[in-house]
Amino acid sequence: MIYLSTILFFILIITLIAIFLYYFLFKNKKIFLRFSGASINNKIKENENFLKIYKSILQKVTDGIAVVDENKNIIFVNNAFRKNIRSGLSDNVNKFELLTRNYELNNTINKIIENNDSTIIEKKISYFDKADEKIVLCKIFKIDETKYYAVIIRDITYIQKIENIKSAFIQNISHEIKTPITAIAGFIETLKNGALNNKETAIKFFNIIDHHAKRLNSLIDDLIVLTNIETGGASLKFEEINLINIIENSLQLFQNEIRTKNLKIIKNLDCTTFFSDFSKINQIIINMLQNSVKYTEHNGKISIDLYFETNSGANNIIADLSETSIVWGTIDSNADNFLYISVEDTGIGVSYPNLLRLGERFFRVDSSHSADPGGTGLGLAIIKHTLKLLNGTAILQSSLGNGFTFTVLIPQIGINSVSGKNNNIMQA
Numbered sequence: 001m002i003y004l005s006t007i008l009f010f011i012l013i014i015t016l017i018a019i020f021l022y023y024f025l026f027k028n029k030k031i032f033l034r035f036s037g038a039s040i041n042n043k044i045k046e047n048e049n050f051l052k053i054y055k056s057i058l059q060k061v062t063d064g065i066a067v068v069d070e071n072k073n074i075i076f077v078n079n080a081f082r083k084n085i086r087s088g089l090s091d092n093v094n095k096f097e098l099l100t101r102n103y104e105l106n107n108t109i110n111k112i113i114e115n116n117d118s119t120i121i122e123k124k125i126s127y128f129d130k131a132d133e134k135i136v137l138c139k140i141f142k143i144d145e146t147k148y149y150a151v152i153i154r155d156i157t158y159i160q161k162i163e164n165i166k167s168a169f170i171q172n173i174s175h176e177i178k179t180p181i182t183a184i185a186g187f188i189e190t191l192k193n194g195a196l197n198n199k200e201t202a203i204k205f206f207n208i209i210d211h212h213a214k215r216l217n218s219l220i221d222d223l224i225v226l227t228n229i230e231t232g233g234a235s236l237k238f239e240e241i242n243l244i245n246i247i248e249n250s251l252q253l254f255q256n257e258i259r260t261k262n263l264k265i266i267k268n269l270d271c272t273t274f275f276s277d278f279s280k281i282n283q284i285i286i287n288m289l290q291n292s293v294k295y296t297e298h299n300g301k302i303s304i305d306l307y308f309e310t311n312s313g314a315n316n317i318i319a320d321l322s323e324t325s326i327v328w329g330t331i332d333s334n335a336d337n338f339l340y341i342s343v344e345d346t347g348i349g350v351s352y353p354n355l356l357r358l359g360e361r362f363f364r365v366d367s368s369h370s371a372d373p374g375g376t377g378l379g380l381a382i383i384k385h386t387l388k389l390l391n392g393t394a395i396l397q398s399s400l401g402n403g404f405t406f407t408v409l410i411p412q413i414g415i416n417s418v419s420g421k422n423n424n425i426m427q428a
Contacts, residue, residue, distance in 0.1 A: 335411030
């Protein structure tokens with residue numbers, strides 16, 4: 001009896017153990033599987049969210065990014081890529097070569113794919129987009145051990161332009177400074193070697209030395225003015241200025257050349273006073289007149305117009321311009337009235353390609369049109385930057401052999417509008 005009870009007891013224990021294993025292992029397995037499935041789904045959603053974040057970031061970076069497979073099918077392309085180099089017909093193309101339409105870029109990535117090249121290729125690519133030259137720096141590479149390739153491009157058109165300007169500036173300034181210094185040194189050497197004993201020759205040489213010294217001094221002065229404007233070091237001092245006096249005094253500076261060339265000066269001056277910065281307005285007018293006197297040939301004519309124009313009138317002037325006119329700046333929408341200054345001459349004129357370049361430092365119209373253009377080559381650059389400081393606008397109109405018209409529109413600054421908000425603005 002005891003033996004039977006013992007057996008029944010063990011059977012009960014085994015049954016309980018079986019039930020325990022069933023409920024706590026098999027059932028828990030289902031629970032575990034359900035739990036694991038939820039975790040995987042959560043992980044997938046989390047990864048999808050991160051993918052959306054990464055795509056959003058890549059769409060907003062300024063560098064162009066494109067990813068293609070070994071058949072050059074587009075896997076991903078951001079907006080900057082389309083903007084920086086794209087010239088294709090459709091945003092929905094699937095092939096890389098149809099997106100870019102750029103032979104050099106497509107040829108480069110073809111070679112990388114064909115050779116299964118894992119090295120990073122960097123090169124500059126230059127191309128034209130709507131007549132404007134663009135330069136981009138490209139970096140092309142295979143993405144680790146995958147079958148995908150990345151193309152990263154950066155628009156360096158502006159940077160390259162700045163580098164070119166710097167290089168040209170160094171070359172030009174070296175030439176502009178070296179020429180008068182060489183002349184001064186040469187004539188001094190000639191005087192020391194005996195020319196000083198001949199009074200007539202000595203006076204001639206001293207006059208030449210004086211001319212080159214003044215030219216060198218003018219160059220330095222113009223560079224200082226231009227640098228101060230560009231770096232924000234130029235301050236504005238607003239006061240009531242007499243425009244007639246500025247015109248007359250400016251013409252007096254070129255009186256000898258006006259008489260020598262027998263130039264006819266026509267003045268239509270309908271306003272006398274203006275509230276602005278005297279030195280800046282004076283500088284603009286002097287450079288405008290100097291340019292006309294310099295390039296107008298004998299027996300030519302220079303017309304000077306001076307009056308006030310309304311905001312609507314100023315906008316109408318811009319709207320009515322021909323396609324070959326060049327405009328610097330835009331009309332200040334906050335100004336009610338503008339000072340209108342126009343200097344028109346019957347000089348040699350400027351071709352359209354050269355007209356586009358006026359305002360560049362040291363740029364002069366082809367010297368073949370003038371035996372001695374003189375000047376520092378900075379006058380128009382100073383006008384351009386000074387007008388920017390005054391929120392002004394310039395209009396350049398010319399064609400080769402048909403004279404030149406230079407017009408500026410400078411907004412009238414009311415006395416009440418001059419405040420202490422800008423440290424570079426003072427009221428006299």
